Amino acid sequence: MFGGFSRVLAQSPADAERLTSLGARNVTVLGNLKFDMTTPPELAARGHAWREAIGTRPVWVAASTRENEEALVLQAFAAMRTPGALLILVPRHPQRFGEVEALVERNGLKCVRRSAWAADAAALAAGRPAAEPLPADVTVLLGDSMGELGAYYAAADVAFIGGSLLPLGGQNLIEACAVGVPVLMGPHVFNFTQATADAVAAGAALQVADPLDLAHVLDALFADHARRVAMGAAGAAFAARHRGATARSVDVLAALLPPVENGTHSTQDGQDDQGV
Structure with missing residues (x-):
């Protein structure tokens, strides 16, 4: 083979x-090549601006959640004891935004979509503020946008990574670590086994067993500012320490290619392949 x-x-x-x-x-x-993908500064700045509009209330994001997992996330949210907490709920698949919004409302929670609350790129270019102050009675902000996960992480105090409360293998935790936000994962992380183990060992992430455990860990983190800061710093250092796979891959591939002569690659049969 x-x-x-x-x-x-x-x-x-x-x-x-x-x-x-x-x-x-x-x-x-x-x-892992994923360590070389970093959040653009303008995206992080957008998240910080959203956070200013949200205010000082505790904020956690459930990112890249999957079908049937949002119900478990809402169970955890209901079990939390942290006053005034805001959940930013970001489903992985955009076709499910409406379905998830309806689920939130059936649970008796006030939900606002990011698209209805915060400015889009055109509005930002026109000088509009990033977002209006978020009403205090809003308990769930639905992340109904694509390509803004880094901004959601930057707006949050803690990040839970979806696909991990159900046996789906978990989604990418590396971007959240790189942003510098404490990371929580469920028990099912077989898509990111090594990265999760390394992040936990570095003090950047914690694994939870189930929705009730998620609620307890969130409450503990929101009650301990110093621990959140330490985990976030550990995550940023962990992500930085593991960068470089892209450059190493390019070096290996370049060494396997034949020499370049006059803008072309020489091949074994004497013909030339046009250089890029």
């Missing part, structure tokens, strides 16, 4: 071991 490959690039030592057991040779561990 792997006989035709000159080099096999693995994300982690565990991946390298599995690939080797399948017959791969010349396996190199380069790390």
Whole structure:
């Protein structure tokens, strides 16, 4: 299966071991490319502006939640004892925004969509403020936008990463760590096993067992500002420490290519491939 490959690039030592057991040779561990994806400064600034409009109330984001998981998130929210908390709920799939909004309202919670509350790119360019003050009776802000996850993280005190309360493997926790927000994950993280283990070991993330445990951990974090700050700083350092996989991958690939002569790659049969 792997006989035709000159080099096999693995994300982690565990991946390298599995690939080797399948017959791969010349396996190199380069790390996770996702660590090289950072939140643009303008997106982080947008989130900070949203936070100013929200005010001083405790804010947590449930990011990239999946079907049937929002009900569990709302169970956790109902079990929390932190006064005045705001939940930013960001479903992973946009076709479910209406469905999730209806679920929130059936639970007796006041919900506002991000699109109805905060300015879009055109309005921002026209000089409108990022958002109007959020009414105190709003308990759920529905993140009905695409490409703004970094802003939602920047607006929050704590981030829960979806896809992990159900056996779906979990979504990407790395961006939240890089933003510097404490991260919580459910028990099902097989899509990000190594990254989750490393983040927990670094003090950047915690795993919870179920919705009630999520509520308890959220309450504990909201009661401990110093711990939130420490976890956020640990997350930013953790993300920075693991960057560089993209550059390492490019170096390996470049070494495998034939020399470039006069803008073309020389090939073994004497023909030239047009250079890029």
